[in-house]
Amino acid sequence: METTIAPVNAKNPDFKNIPGWGIDADPKNDPTYPMKDRTDAEQTGYSWERPAQQPVNIEVLHSNERPNVSAVFGTASPPSGLSGQIRRYAFQYSESKFRHWLPLIVADRVNVVEGIVEDIRNGKIPNFFAEKGYKAMWKHNPKGLATNIAITVGVATLAYLWLSGGRNRSRD
Amino acid sequence: MLAMNYRGPQRVRIDHKPMPEILHPEDAIVRVTRSCICGSDLHLYNGNVPDTRVGTTFGHEFVGIVEEVGPEVHNVKVGDHVLVPFNIACGRCHFCQQGLYGNCHESNPEATAVGGIFGYSHTAGGYHGGQAEYVRVPYANFGPTVIPEGMDLDDAVMLTDVVPTAYQAAEMGGIQPGDTVVVFGAGPVGIMAARCSWLFGAGRVIIIDHVEYRLEFAKNYAHCEAYNFKEMDDVVLFLKKETDWMGADVVIDAVGAEAAGDAMQTITGRKMLLQAGSATALHWAINSVKKGGIVSIVGVYGPTGNLIPIGNVVNKGLTIRANQASVKKHLPRLIEHIQNGILNPKGLITHRVPLEEISDAYRIFSDKLDNCIKPVLIPPRAA
Numbered sequence: 001m002e003t004t005i006a007p008v009n010a011k012n013p014d015f016k017n018i019p020g021w022g023i024d025a026d027p028k029n030d031p032t033y034p035m036k037d038r039t040d041a042e043q044t045g046y047s048w049e050r051p052a053q054q055p056v057n058i059e060v061l062h063s064n065e066r067p068n069v070s071a072v073f074g075t076a077s078p079p080s081g082l083s084g085q086i087r088r089y090a091f092q093y094s095e096s097k098f099r100h101w102l103p104l105i106v107a108d109r110v111n112v113v114e115g116i117v118e119d120i121r122n123g124k125i126p127n128f129f130a131e132k133g134y135k136a137m138w139k140h141n142p143k144g145l146a147t148n149i150a151i152t153v154g155v156a157t158l159a160y161l162w163l164s165g166g167r168n169r170s171r172d
Numbered sequence: 173m174l175a176m177n178y179r180g181p182q183r184v185r186i187d188h189k190p191m192p193e194i195l196h197p198e199d200a201i202v203r204v205t206r207s208c209i210c211g212s213d214l215h216l217y218n219g220n221v222p223d224t225r226v227g228t229t230f231g232h233e234f235v236g237i238v239e240e241v242g243p244e245v246h247n248v249k250v251g252d253h254v255l256v257p258f259n260i261a262c263g264r265c266h267f268c269q270q271g272l273y274g275n276c277h278e279s280n281p282e283a284t285a286v287g288g289i290f291g292y293s294h295t296a297g298g299y300h301g302g303q304a305e306y307v308r309v310p311y312a313n314f315g316p317t318v319i320p321e322g323m324d325l326d327d328a329v330m331l332t333d334v335v336p337t338a339y340q341a342a343e344m345g346g347i348q349p350g351d352t353v354v355v356f357g358a359g360p361v362g363i364m365a366a367r368c369s370w371l372f373g374a375g376r377v378i379i380i381d382h383v384e385y386r387l388e389f390a391k392n393y394a395h396c397e398a399y400n401f402k403e404m405d406d407v408v409l410f411l412k413k414e415t416d417w418m419g420a421d422v423v424i425d426a427v428g429a430e431a432a433g434d435a436m437q438t439i440t441g442r443k444m445l446l447q448a449g450s451a452t453a454l455h456w457a458i459n460s461v462k463k464g465g466i467v468s469i470v471g472v473y474g475p476t477g478n479l480i481p482i483g484n485v486v487n488k489g490l491t492i493r494a495n496q497a498s499v500k501k502h503l504p505r506l507i508e509h510i511q512n513g514i515l516n517p518k519g520l521i522t523h524r525v526p527l528e529e530i531s532d533a534y535r536i537f538s539d540k541l542d543n544c545i546k547p548v549l550i551p552p553r554a555a
Contacts, residue, residue, distance in 0.1 A: 037271040048265050051278055051311070052244070054196040061294075062281035071262060071278040072196050072310040074288070074299030077225035087223065095283055101476045104222035104295075105445055112180035115226035119179075131183040133535025140541035 059084075061091040083111035174552065175229045175304030176530050181219030182538070186528050189229070192300065192308035197244035200312035202256065205554045206329040207234035207302040207527075209537050209547050211359045212472040215429050216293060217534055220442070220449060221474055223282065223294040230291040231549075232258035233332045234302025235325055238316070247313040253325075254316035256309055257499030258333045260288030260297060263314035274496030279310065285475065286496060295475060303530060305551045317503055320511070327510050329548065330517030335506050337470050337497040338364030338426070342372050344493035345422035345468040349373035354411060354420040354460060356453040358386040358398065360520045360546045361470060362426035366394035367515065369424075378414065380407060380456075382432055385543045393519060401433055411460040419462030427453035428471025440479070448474035458484050469494035523547035 008015045015021055051071040058078045062069050079087045086107035093100040119126050129135070137145040177187040192201055210233055216224050235255045238248050248254055260280075261273035267287075268276050279288030280297035288310070291301015300307060309316055319328045338361050347353060353369040355362050358381035369377045377396035381387050387398035401407040412419055429449020430442055433456075441450035457467045458481050467490055485492060509515040522545045525533040533547050 037269075044266065046266075048269070051262050051264065052197055054310075060281055060298075063284050065284045066277075066281070069281040070288070070297075072198075072260070072288070073279075073281045074294070074297045075195065076228040076294070076298045076300045083225075091282075095285060095475060098476060101222050101474075108219060108222065108224055111226045112183075115179050118226075126179065126183075127185070128183065131179055131185045131531050133182075133184075133531040133533075133538075136532035136535040136541065137539065140536065141539060144539065 061087060063095055064091065065094050081111075081114050083107040083114055086110060173305040174527060175300070176231065176527075178216070178224065178228050178230060179226055182217060182534075184217065184230075184531055184534055186530050189304070192306050194240060194242045195308065196310055197242045198311050198313055199242040200238050200245055200248060200309045200316065201240040202234075202236040202254065202302075202307050202309050202316070203239045203553065204234050204236040204302050204305060204307060204551050205253070206236075206325050207231045207304075207549045207551070208329055208332075208334075209303070209533060209549065210333055211361060212292075212428065213534075214538050215449070215472055215474070217538060218430065218442075220429055220445065221293045221295060222476075225294055225298075228291065228293070228298075229300040229304050231301030231303030231307075232290040232292055233329055233334070234290070234307065235319065235329045235332065236302070236307070238312075239306065241312060245312045248316050248318065252316075253319045255319050255328045255331050256290070256302070256307075256316050257336075257503075258289055258292075259315070259496065259499055260290065260299065260310050261314055261498075261500065262311050263500075268314075271498055271501045272495070273498040273500050275498075283475065289496075303527065303549055305527070305553055315500065317500070320507055323507070323510065324518055326518035326521055326548065327516075330520065330546075331503060331506060331510075332499065333497070334360050334364055334520070334546070335368075335515065335517050336499040336502040337361050339368045339371075339502050339506060340495070340497040341365040341424045341426060341468050341470040342368040342374075344466075344470075344495070345369070345372070345424055346466050346491075346493075347372035347374050347422050350375035351421035352376040352378070352415055353422045353424065354457075355379045355396075355424045355426055356431075356457060357381060357425070357427035357471065358383065358390040359426065362424070363390045363394050363520065363545070364515075364517070365424050365426050365470070366390060366396045369422075370395070371509070371514070374422075378411070378420070380411075383540050386540070386545065389543075389545055407433070407456055408459045415462070419460055419465060421462060422466050422468065423457040423461040425453045425457045425467065425469045425471045429473050431471075437479075445474075445476075448476045448478045451478045451480050454478070454480055458488075458490065461488070461490060463488045464490070466491045466493065468492075470497065520546045521548050525549055527551040 054072045090103035175189040238252045259273045261276035262278040265277040276287035288297030353374045355366045379390045379398045382402045391398040404410045431450045431452035434452040437450035437452045441447040527549045
């Protein structure tokens with residue numbers, strides 16, 4: 001007579017009663033994790049003794065795939081301004097969503113403009129030539145530098161012509 | 173203190189920034205004596221990693237002298253010269269207990285896939301990195317390792333990422349004696365992975381890149397065959413022919429998100445960021461490994477989706493292994509190899525640049541100028 005086995009789930013984790021459970025298990029047959037030390041305490045969930053929590057005295061955006069802020073975290077650049085608002089929106093979505101990652105990329109671009117404004121506000125005019133390492137490029141690849149500059153000037157000119165043409169059209 | 177300051181894609185500079193502080197009882201402050209620019213820093217530099225915020229300092233490869241410790245730090249003391257693994261790992265969470273230090277769950281609130289990494293965007297925890305005079309090092313009881321007496325600092329700094337990553341790439345390949353190993357990418361990690369493949373018993377090692385001086389370097393340094401894919405019509409076909417029409421036993425992707433060589437991948441992955449970077453090297457790896465073979469991935473990709481030939485993975489019965497290196501786990505063996513003269517990591521270093529000239533250093537490394545393989549940054553107070 002066939003034994004009735006209750007379905008195994010979180011409330012009934014008694015999988016060892018399933019006929020044949022572990023019959024072909026071989027602890028040595030674990031070729032796919034050479035970087036991993038197997039322990040006898042696998043799948044114990046969120047049960048380790050957590051390190052002390054670093055005081056959360058700045059805004060820390062945390063993944064919604066975890067219940068908390070990790071015990072330590074970086075404080076490099078807390079979210080601020082418009083880019084910060086976009087980042088806050090992104091963190092409403094899990095790491096499996098483009099709605100998480102694409103807004104973060106957009107926020108990064110907005111943040112670049114904010115950085116230029118911040119520099120100017122602090123009385124610092126960004127030195128694009130130096131920041132882009134063009135001195136080294138001039139020394140080792142002058143042709144590449146000339147091409148870069150020509151492309152930048154070309155794109156800027158086209159953008160200017162397009163925008164000024166737009167204004168003329170609107171006057172017509 | 174002086175520190176690198178990211179201002180936007182391909183724009184970095186050196187600035188005065190506030191000194192780092194102890195923010196957690198297990199923190200240490202380290203005065204940097206050497207730091208490197210890593211190939212994966214270039215993904216940040218080019219603006220390809222989401223949540224790379226203006227104002228942050230990059231740098232996950234560094235060594236330095238402990239200047240200050242928090243009240244709960246017992247394993248290192250002020251004055252110790254330490255090498256600091258790029259992973260920030262607590263050493264006690266579920267993943268650290270299994271040796272997966274690159275996947276620590278107590279060092280990165282912003283993402284669950286990866287643990288904290290120094291100076292590697294907020295997606296990796298929002299930490300300032302070591303391209304600076306001083307850096308905050310969390311979990312100082314676990315990560316920092318006192319540099320063995322007599323070890324060259326240039327060797328030590330390469331143990332923070334390059335060598336363990338390359339070694340793990342070869343290890344994950346499950347290389348068996350006599351195996352043919354193909355490595356895509358002749359950057360520092362690819363070259364070292366080719367070198368390490370011999371340690372696991374490879375019978376033939378082939379490296380593929382498109383920059384001639386890097387191939388020449390790889391040939392001499394890693395004693396391997398080196399080929400330029402720009403000189404081939406079809407790199408996969410070339411490798412099939414080279415391996416008696418079977419494919420390689422093991423293929424290592426040491427390239428990641430900014431692979432060249434495929435227009436569609438370049439446009440969608442590198443320029444438009446609609447994929448987690450260009451998956452060209454990964455395509456080639458999957459298609460040039462033999463059926464039943466192993467693809468080992470240490471090249472860094474972004475977090476969004478990738479168009480990869482998963483059908484070929486299924487049909488060929490491939491095993492794919494991938495991870496950030498768990499540095500701390502490999503250190504004892506790798507220190508032994510360096511001390512015994514088996515490995516010579518400092519041989520990869522071609523450029524020594526003052527920290528103050530970081531903008532130029534990034535440009536030289538990024539554009540592969542001046543025959544650059546690996547640049548090391550020297551802070552003014554390094555001595």
